[in-house]
Amino acid sequence: MKITVFASGSSGNCLLLSGGGANLLIDAGISTRRLCAQLARCCLSLQDIDGVLITHEHSDHISGLKVLLDHSVCPVIAPRTVAARLGGMLPRIDGRLRVVPVGEPFPIGALTLRAFSTPHDTDQSVGYRVEGGASFAIATDMGCVTEEIRDGLRGCDAVLIEANHDEEMLRLGPYPVYLKRRILSDRGHLSNENCAALARELAEGGTGTIILGHLSRQNNTPAAALGAVSAALEGTGARLLCAPDFGFLEVTVEEKKCSVSS
Secondary structure, three states, X not given: OEEEEEEEEOOEEEEXXXXXXXXXXXXXXXXXXXXXXXXXXXXXXXXXXXXXXXXXXXXXXXXXXXXXXXXOOOOEEXXXXXXXXXXXXXXXXXXXXXXXXXXXXXEEOOEEEXXXXXXXXXXXXXXXXXXXXXXXXXXXXXXXXXXXXXXHHOOOOEEEEEOOEOHHHHHHOOOOHHHHHHHHOXXXXXXXXHHHHHHHHHHHOOOOEEEEEOEOOOOOXXXXXXXXXXXXXXXXXXXXXXXXXXXXXXXXXEOOEEEEEO
């Protein structure tokens, strides 16, 4: 199984997962031009994409979806409420939508996927767990860590989890008070400290590779996020990586094994 992060942050989110005879995008928050250039680095094109999984309808996760659909034939996969929102925003998407139930497994190629709920300030937001030889899960845009999230992530060989903000940087920063409160709420975004606690728990449960994602440009830095989480992971043997806000991070995952290129 190969995970390639093209973008992870408030300006855009898009990840390619390849395995089990399928190539899947998770979110489409970058331009189709940029996406095509990144896919070419993987020796792929839009015609090789078997589906686009959407976590929720915020613009940093779907801003490239309309143009992508004009240039491909792949289905868009989302839970019911997210799918309904997409249908209202993109009328031409209706024939392309595949609605999946939250909490129940569904197949794509030789992969088995499952959506799980994440608490965020929208009617519905999900993470995804993917299994097929190796296992991977992604969970960002979450104000707190619930048991459902733990269940979605637990035991995966690799995960991408949110380390959105350093709380001190956020509290002292220029954001208006209402926005700070939104980010710090249980339906906002996960702090470095809370991410570190989750990462430790996952590493102790056998997760070998942890990728930090959705870092805020204004309220965090890769050094701050990596420093907080690496301290929590001391002694676990887990590998820690940071996803680029825009860039290219490729991680090949086997059961309890991992290699990285960027």
